[in-house]
Amino acid sequence: MHDTLFEPFQIKTTKLKNRLTMAPLYLGYAGEGGTVSPLLLEHYRRMAASGVAMVVVENATVDHPTGSGSNRTIRADTDDNLDGLKRLAETIQAEGALACLQINHGGRFAGAAPEPAAPSAVETFGRTPHALTESEIGAIQDRFAEAAKRVRDAGFDMVELHGGTGYLISQFVSPRTNKRTDGYGGSLENRSRFPLETLARVRAAVGDFPVGYRFLADEWMPDGLTLDESTRFAKMLAPAGIDYISVMGGTYESFFLPEIVEGSKNQGYMTDLSAAVKKAVDVPVIAAGRLDTGKAAENVILEGKADLIGLARPLWADPDWPRKIGEGREGEIIHCDPECDACMKLVMKGKPAFCVRWPHEKMREMKDMFE
Numbered sequence: 402m403h404d405t406l407f408e409p410f411q412i413k414t415t416k417l418k419n420r421l422t423m424a425p426l427y428l429g430y431a432g433e434g435g436t437v438s439p440l441l442l443e444h445y446r447r448m449a450a451s452g453v454a455m456v457v458v459e460n461a462t463v464d465h466p467t468g469s470g471s472n473r474t475i476r477a478d479t480d481d482n483l484d485g486l487k488r489l490a491e492t493i494q495a496e497g498a499l500a501c502l503q504i505n506h507g508g509r510f511a512g513a514a515p516e517p518a519a520p521s522a523v524e525t526f527g528r529t530p531h532a533l534t535e536s537e538i539g540a541i542q543d544r545f546a547e548a549a550k551r552v553r554d555a556g557f558d559m560v561e562l563h564g565g566t567g568y569l570i571s572q573f574v575s576p577r578t579n580k581r582t583d584g585y586g587g588s589l590e591n592r593s594r595f596p597l598e599t600l601a602r603v604r605a606a607v608g609d610f611p612v613g614y615r616f617l618a619d620e621w622m623p624d625g626l627t628l629d630e631s632t633r634f635a636k637m638l639a640p641a642g643i644d645y646i647s648v649m650g651g652t653y654e655s656f657f658l659p660e661i662v663e664g665s666k667n668q669g670y671m672t673d674l675s676a677a678v679k680k681a682v683d684v685p686v687i688a689a690g691r692l693d694t695g696k697a698a699e700n701v702i703l704e705g706k707a708d709l710i711g712l713a714r715p716l717w718a719d720p721d722w723p724r725k726i727g728e729g730r731e732g733e734i735i736h737c738d739p740e741c742d743a744c745m746k747l748v749m750k751g752k753p754a755f756c757v758r759w760p761h762e763k764m765r766e767m768k769d770m771f772e
Contacts, residue, residue: 405703406420406695406723410454410709415611416442416453417455421710421712422454422455422457422712424711427748435465435469435482437475437482440753441489443767444603445458446495449492449500450496451720451721452723455501456499457561458493459598461552464478465479465513466513470507470513471751473751477593486551500557504561504563507568509578510567519578520578532581542595542598545562546599559708562614563615564614565619570599573585573593576630577626589634593634602757611645612642614646616638616648617631617650618632619650620652621651622652625652638682639682645686645709648678649674650674665739668692668694672690672692672706676707679707686709688701717737718737755767
């Protein structure tokens with residue numbers, strides 16, 4: 402049933418056993434200071450055991466605390482965390498999935514930073530970041546390269562640059578958050594310079610190691626990045642050495658707008674974005690956005706809107722999702738409730754997220770591990 406979803410697929414020279422991946426999802430499971438905790442390991446073990454071909458681990462900071470979203474953001478900026486990262490990669494791979502780690506700098510959304518930094522001094526939820534100097538820009542790009550090499554050395558199969566959710570990389574691309582008048586601002590070509598240079602430094606650091614990109618296709622803000630510019634940017638990104646593009650929409654400033662909240666309750670609400678990007682590039686594209694049924698996920702592939710499926714909350718709510726789809730037991734799936742935002746509220750309060758639809762024994766087990 403839904404055989405297309407279980408066909409093998411190739412990213413560069415790396416073979417995926419099927420078309421299903423876990424999309425990155427921050428849940429606050431790392432230890433204080435961004436360490437790899439027992440809870441984090443158990444969470445990703447379950448995700449990998451689900452049957453997906455690849456698990457993309459949530460954003461790991463390239464610069465703590467300046468670039469960390471929270472004090473529970475995984476750290477990829479120091480060898481002090483290398484052993485933990487190795488255990489994380491091994492835990493995922495032991496369950497038969499490829500392990501990918503997403504690396505990130507929060508920029509204006511770096512909640513752990515005493516003073517956030519961004520392309521421009523644009524106010525963000527009551528805080529105004531300082532505008533990065535060109536020397537600071539180069540230093541951050543070096544941090545991305547160092548972190549990517551650390552990801553490779555830790556034994557992961559791939560690394561993903563976080564250019565989504567309104568974090569630093571996408572802040573440079575967005576006309577809303579990039580008001581610079583130097584070579585990093587103004588035209589789309591100039592605004593694209595930071596991610597393209599960052600990718601070049603990462604490539605130089607890791608060689609042929611596969612590098613993906615979490616791609617913000619539309620900010621869903623009236624003065625933000627839209628598909629017209631983002632697809633033009635995608636055409637620059639693809640030939641620059643990216644091995645796949647994982648498409649998403651929205652930022653922390655648009656996620657809670659009433660129309661976006663309503664739209665996100667719809668199945669496949671981001672697939673128009675992945676379809677537009679796929680038309681623009683010749684590298685594999687991952688689609689996400691409440692693709693919680695086998696039919697919805699398979700149609701994305703069959704209709705040419707993406708090459709791979711990214712499952713975040715659907716997989717978190719029910720790690721048996723792939724198995725139940727493959728065995729024709731779709732009626733048994735525990736679905737994420739589109740009317741529920743309990744997990745988001747917990748994360749926004751700095752607490753670990755739990756799904757209210759989990760069986761009580763799993764809820765208790767996960768809570769015990771955190772405490």
